[in-house]
Amino acid sequence: MEPFIFKQFNIQQSKGVFRVGTDGVLLGAMANIDNAHNVLEIGTGTGLISLMLAQRNADAQFLGIDINEEAVHLTKINFDHSSFRSRLENMQSDFKDFSTEKRFDLIVSNPPYFEVSDSEKDKVARQNVELNFQQLISKSSQLLSEKGLFSVIIPAEAGNDFVKIANENNLFLIRKINIKGIENSKVKRLILEFSLNESLMEESEFIIEKSPRQYSDQYLELTKEFHVFKNRS
Template identity: 75%
Template sequence: MKPFTFKYFEIQQSKDVFRVGTDGVLLGALADVEKASEVLEIGTGTGLISLMLAQRNSNASFLGIDINEEAVLLTKMNFEHSPFHSRLENIHQDLKTFKTEKKFDLIVSNPPYFEESESDKDKLARQTIELNFQQLIEASARLLSGYGILSVIIPVEAGSNFIAIALENRLFLKRKINIRGIENSKTKRLVLEFSFTEEAVQESDFVIEKSPRQYSDQYLELTNEFHVFKSRS
């Protein structure tokens, strides 16, 4: 497969690993990484999100874990060939058995969200076979520092359930971004961020395209330091 070229790094891709997609780009550009020193990405895939976050925060160190060995090898290659390689580490690890004394200021994930089905396409990355929301949230509550943030992107239909499970684990919603694919359409994705501190929720809206295949000014501005394309009129 062709690599995906960004301004400051390149993503090698594979048919056996979930490819670069808009969800990952959005989370990499929107997650609250500015004050983080230690970042954990759960389910790295190609390493896209960690690479974008490393570009945004030059002081943070990153650890990525993935249960898919093919993804781990691909991420390691992408990390090693990036200008941020000294701050990036990736290991083959199941979150359910992951143990560390370290606490993370930011945990970020574009988690699997489809129920198990007969489809074999991107099975581990897309279907909740090896990781479900309950497991992700419980592990995050254990691994976060006292002021840490859990940041995810999920389908809008899953939002209420995810927020409820987080609350059961004393993680309070602090930020909610409603993502619409095109102007005047329904919300299709949510970027949700949680912390141990209960506070007023910051809610905003984000539109990817102003018309079919025409990126919105909002999206172009957000991704200006990452994408190599120019603004379209």
């Protein structure tokens, strides 16, 4: 499988690991990493999100975990071949059993979200198989530093349930980005950012395409430091 080429790093891919996708790119480009020193990514896949965040914050240290042995191997390759390798670490771990004394200023995840599917393709990565929202949220809330942020991208239809579970685990929604695939369409994805400290929520809208196969100005501006192309033909 061909690598995905970014401006400052390349992503090697394989058929057994969930490939580079728009969801990961959006979270890597929009998660608030400004004041983070220690970052945890849950479910690294190829390592894309951590690499994007490492490019955005030159001071942050990263730990990525994944339950999939092939994903861990692939992430290590991508980490080791990047200019950010000294700040990137990854390991194989089931997040439910993950244990550390460290607390993280940012925890990010593009979590599994298809509750039911007949397809075996990307089964662990794309279904709620190994890690459900309750487990993800409750464990993340315990691992956050006092001013840490928990940032995820999920399907819009799962938003209310996700926020409810977060509230039950003392996490407050402070930022919400409503993502549309194309103008005048329904909201497709949500980037949700939570804190242990309650504050006024910031809400915005993001449109990926202005017309079929034509990226929006928003998307082009957001990804200009990452993508090597300017637009779709």
